Amino acid sequence: MAFTADDFEIDHFGVILHIKVLEMQERTVFRIIFSDFQDDLFITRATLSDGKRYWMTVPEDPKRQTQAIEIGREIVAYFKVQKNV
Amino acid sequence: MCNYNRQKVLKTEYVTLKDIEKDIKKYKLDQAKPINNGFDYAPIFVIKPNYSKNDYDIVEMEWGYLPNYVSDRDRAKEFRNGYKKPDGSYQQGITTLNARGEELLSIDPKTGREKMFRDAALNRRCLVLSTGFFDWRHVYRRNKKTGEPLKTADKYPYFVSLKDQEYFFMAGVWNPWTDRKSGEHIETVTIVTTEANKLMSQVHNAKNRMPTILDSNLAWEWITGDLSEQRITEIATTQYDTEKMQACTIMQDFRTSEEPTIPFIYPEMPPLDQTIANETPPAQLSLF
Numbered sequence: 113m114a115f116t117a118d119d120f121e122i123d124h125f126g127v128i129l130h131i132k133v134l135e136m137q138e139r140t141v142f143r144i145i146f147s148d149f150q151d152d153l154f155i156t157r158a159t160l161s162d163g164k165r166y167w168m169t170v171p172e173d174p175k176r177q178t179q180a181i182e183i184g185r186e187i188v189a190y191f192k193v194q195k196n197v
Numbered sequence: 198m199c200n201y202n203r204q205k206v207l208k209t210e211y212v213t214l215k216d217i218e219k220d221i222k223k224y225k226l227d228q229a230k231p232i233n234n235g236f237d238y239a240p241i242f243v244i245k246p247n248y249s250k251n252d253y254d255i256v257e258m259e260w261g262y263l264p265n266y267v268s269d270r271d272r273a274k275e276f277r278n279g280y281k282k283p284d285g286s287y288q289q290g291i292t293t294l295n296a297r298g299e300e301l302l303s304i305d306p307k308t309g310r311e312k313m314f315r316d317a318a319l320n321r322r323c324l325v326l327s328t329g330f331f332d333w334r335h336v337y338r339r340n341k342k343t344g345e346p347l348k349t350a351d352k353y354p355y356f357v358s359l360k361d362q363e364y365f366f367m368a369g370v371w372n373p374w375t376d377r378k379s380g381e382h383i384e385t386v387t388i389v390t391t392e393a394n395k396l397m398s399q400v401h402n403a404k405n406r407m408p409t410i411l412d413s414n415l416a417w418e419w420i421t422g423d424l425s426e427q428r429i430t431e432i433a434t435t436q437y438d439t440e441k442m443q444a445c446t447i448m449q450d451f452r453t454s455e456e457p458t459i460p461f462i463y464p465e466m467p468p469l470d471q472t473i474a475n476e477t478p479p480a481q482l483s484l485f
Contacts (some may be wrong), residue, residue, distance in 0.1 A: 135219035137213050141226075154221050158214060160204040161198055171218045172202045 122186050129183065141170065144183055155180045221257035226326060244324040244371060250421045255326070262293035262372055262387035264313050269378040296370060296387040298409050298433030302426050314387065315368035318429055324366040324416050325388050329358030329458060330408060332401040333449070336467065353415055353466055355400045356458045357444045359410070359437075366416040368409040368433055389433050396439040399469050410437035444469065446467050 119132050127150075132143040135180040136156075144153040153176060167184030169176050204216070212281075226242045233420040247254060262403035267276045279290035293313070301318040304311050322354050335350035354379035359365050368389040375382045397407035411419055411432065418424070448467060451457035 127395065134224065136224075137216045139213065139217060139218060141221070156214075158201065158216060159210055160207060161207050161210075166204055168202050168204070170214055170221060174203055177202050180463075 120192055122183075124150060124183060125149065129186075131187065142183075153180065153183070155184055156172060157184065207379055217247050218432075219255060222483065225412075226255070239385070242326045243384075244366070244416075244420065245321075245325060245371065246328075246420045252407075253420065256384065257440070258323075258371055258386040259298075259427075260294060260325075261316065261372040262296070262317070262386075263385045264372065264395040265374065266372070267450055268380070269376045271378075293385075293387050295390045295408075296358045298389045298391045299429065301370070301389065301433050302430060311485060314370050317372050317387075318433070321424075322419050322429075323369045323371045324411070324420055325386065326364055326370045327367055327408075328364055329356050329445075331356055331457075332397070333355055333403070334400050335403045350403070352446050353463055354449060355444045356447045356460075357397070357400060358440060358458075360441055360443050362441075366411045366413070367410055368416075368435075391434045394439045395444070396442050396444060396469070400439070400444050407437070409433055409435055411435060412437075 119130065122129050122131065128147040130145040130147070132142055132145070134141045139156050141154055141156045144155065146152070154170045155167050156170055157165050160166050167180045169180045170187075199203055199208055200206070200274075201211055201214050224241070239260065241254055244253050245256060245259045246252070257300050261277060263273055263276070267273050275290075277290050277292070282288050282464040296314045296318075300312055301314050302312065303315070330354055334355055335352055337346035337348075337350050339346055369386045370389065371384050371386040373382065374385050382428045390406045391409045393407045394407045398405050401407060409432075415432055415435060422428070424432070445460040446459060446463055448454060448461040
């Protein structure tokens, strides 16, 4: 999936997430800025050793991995909707 | 095979993710607030070598070195700000935002006590990333009747930066510190200073000091080299070339400005001496 959008916002369980799209090391990295004072989160899609794609927090933060996966799914859903608009 | 976030990834993927981590830290640096006021004791960006000294990490450290004998946050506040002792006398606070390069490794010949920064200078050298720094020039107006200089100086703020270089390195030494009450663990850092060069002796004329700015070769040697005490002191007292620096006056209320580095001209302000010793023709100081 090629992400080319500018900043956008999504509603994540009632919390507005402002999302910045960054390019780093030829990868798309998302900076998630929360409206409820949680620390910013940086996520990207990594490839596991078995070839599966997996949302990762960068730097590593296993405590926020679940959150990264949830928000990653919503980002994918956002782009699917945008594609069909 | 490596692990990242407890997931198995190939080494190439692991390296890419680690490189992205570094890019994110650089990105955060770009986004950081324009001014770090030392007396806020806020985090600043610091480059420190990894364990094997073949690579580096960009980390945030609390600006204001805390020695390990400071036991907890309450004592840290007293250490920095001073406090009233039980006998009613006042213990002055100790400012550790800066460390004099000439004295980093000093040992008191009478007591044999080492300077606070000695162990860090020998074992934990780092670089503080900066885009520029602020200093005050003290100007003493003259009494209109007597012609004598007034006792109180007018202070004019300057923004000092390097020509053609967005970021630069200042020598630092750091210390890991743990609050023994709360368990909070942080890293604290001090910026090494040296005698002012010709430009900085005019800008920071009250103290005649400047940060020890290192070019990329010296910066790498500072954090990764297995250095003798003599070499540590040599690098710590490096005086960056005047002709590679620039300084401009800025607004008095720059601390609260969103763009604190915008030049501001004070008509009454005597100009800086722009001539560089042994240089012809004299370099023109940029006023942006």
